[in-house]
């Protein structure tokens with residue numbers, strides 16, 4: 001599919017919009033007509049006296065449809081062009097994206113902004129009438145925004161979260177595009193001991209910066225990758241540094257992702273629990289052994305159940321389970337069974353993801369996107385909403401990923417009183433996040449602006465260029481002394 005952007009700079013948004021309708025095709029963008037008569041969307045803005053004429057012309061299989069409008073100089077031309085194109089694409093493809101023209105990954109952030117501007121009813125109207133978001137998705141965004149608002153308001157302005165990145169996994173899942181290194185390879189395995197050393201160094205630097213700035217630690221979150229790829233001794237060491245270096249007296253939650261059941265042992269769970277970790281994730285993704293094999297997860301359903309039972313036995317208060325809708329070889333019945341199984345086990349949090357077709361994942365590079373049936377995902381997401389709502393869970397955070405099946409969302413569901421505050425703070429970015437480890441991004445908040453301090457992405461760079469990274473992180477001290 002070709003996208004022509006004539007006399008306007010809105011290429012990025014329009015390309016994302018076209019991708020919603022042609023998720024499996026490359027989109028080629030041109031800024032001038034080139035005489036190609038194939039399938040294409042031509043978008044243009046032309047001056048028209050005191051106004052501007054916006055035009056969208058869609059050619060699909062030789063059939064041409066066109067729509068245009070005249071808009072004042074103060075109009076949002078980008079949005080008007082997107083709406084013209086949206087109507088043509090919807091008619092041509094026979095498919096109406098449930099999130100309308102909203103292509104951003106943080107719909108709740110927008111709902112919160114619009115609620116502050118227009119009030120809740122005005123924000124709902126904006127989503128439905130202006131952005132063409134379906135009533136059901138608008139209601140989801142409204143519910144999550146209201147829940148998030150309450151969470152955010154409870155956190156003092158000088159609070160911060162500590163994020164610890166562990167970009168290692170026992171092996172690579174076939175749908176993954178994350179930079180995580182599989183410790184199944186000797187090269188990656190060799191990096192881990194030095195990585196742990198540097199992580200401890202960076203934690204000390206970060207704690208000193210937080211103390212100097214008078215910040216108060218409110219949540220700690222270890223993500224990845226799979227933090228429980230570390231040995232029990234490595235976990236113990238890093239947890240000990242956090243305990244000694246940071247004031248945890250105001251810390252409201254401490255979470256460690258133990259996502260891969262094949263990394264979970266009683267010894268590791270006991271170390272985590274003894275250091276005050278109260279929440280973990282044990283991620284089934286699916287409760288079907290056949291689907292687990294298809295996605296290259298080297299564990300079974302029985303392993304997930306064993307890890308979950310161990311975590312309960314060791315005493316974790318809140319356990320999250322991630323599930324994915326739209327996995328290869330899964331079926332609507334299989335997915336329904338997965339959601340029901342997580343509910344029956346009693347997970348306090350269930351996070352339902354829509355499979356994203358990441359270009360660098362093995363799923364796409366080895367088999368091509370065409371091998372995936374993305375038509376099932378919307379029904380699966382509906383099923384999860386129905387089952388989780390009936391079981392007393394409420395949606396408390398949501399985000400979207402680019403190239404997700406059916407342009408759908410990922411939603412964190414929780415039983416009352418068990419929402420993960422870090423997830424809300426990470427998604428809406430209202431408070432500082434001090435992040436350590438490879439690929440980690442520190443976010444410093446001042447009013448409505450956010451400054452990012454990025455660490456090296458890959459563990460080998462993180463290990464070998466740590467002195468440079470430490471220099472870069474002095475920016476945190478500078479930020480708070482400005």
Ligand code: SF4
Nearest residue numbers: 169172173176180225
């Ligand atoms: S566990 Fe997560 S981060 Fe690790 S390979 Fe699988 S999808 Fe990627």
